[in-house]
Amino acid sequence: MRVARTAAVACLIPAALTLAACGDAAPDTEPATDTSPTASAAPTAAADPSGPGSDAPGDGGPAACASTDLAVDVIFQQAGVAMLALTNDSAAPCQLDGWVTLAFERADRSPVDVAQRQVEQPGPPVAADLDPGESAFAGVKWATCDPASTDCAVATTVRVGAPGDSTTVVARTVGLDGEEAVGELPIADVQIGSIQPSTQGVVAW
Template identity: 45%
Template sequence: MAGWPMIALTDTAGEAVTVPTENVAQPGESVPAELAPGSGAFAGIKWTTCDKAATDCPAGNTVKVGLAKGGPLVAATLEGFPDPEQSGITFKSLQIGTIQPSRQGVVAW
């Protein structure tokens, strides 16, 4: 696998919320890797928040992740985010970093 993961903010109905998203070469170009069962890969995301009351503020209650466009997405385990019932996760914009075989540098940008 290589490239960028798929990241989606979803609403209470499980539908994707439209968020301006950009794939970026951070922390560098993607490093192709073959994943063995039970192993993992890493990618960072960077986002800006907005006021949920604003009409142009995308808000949802779950962040879902996946490895391939059009493939299955699973709910990410989030720490320090609003309770899902509040639909308080806001992404005014989102940058998605490249898939890497280790954590090194993934969250440094």
């Protein structure tokens, strides 16, 4: 199922829920320049051997989405739970399949080391062919933690990379009230769900 970004975000705002209620936040004020993502604690999904932006071999489908093709919203659902809306912001169709990579930064843009792993939730990845303006989705869960603890990372920026792409783009962070969320995000032990073509079940695990 293909879902436009504006419609997807609008339908995910059933009631006002600020980021402060989640205890999490991250600004999107940093320029969307490329950087290497934080290493995952689990093997990433197999990348297209032709690389992002090239034709998938033999399937006649659209090229794989590159990170720079995407506009990403991190939509906080509750403490420790968010939905990623991955929107094709380019002028041509592209495909997402597998898992995104995540990277976190402090206010000074230095990287934050956060343990993370990819999980088959709500199931195996389902390839999503995205026309310009259409979105795919994935769930993210993490352990909330005390910022004063030595095993708690505090980030102010979330970056997201497309499957098979070593670059990342700055994500916009949004509360369920539809407002951009700004502040610090105490985070530990991140689980990244698989990419799905619809919102159904992506955070219900």
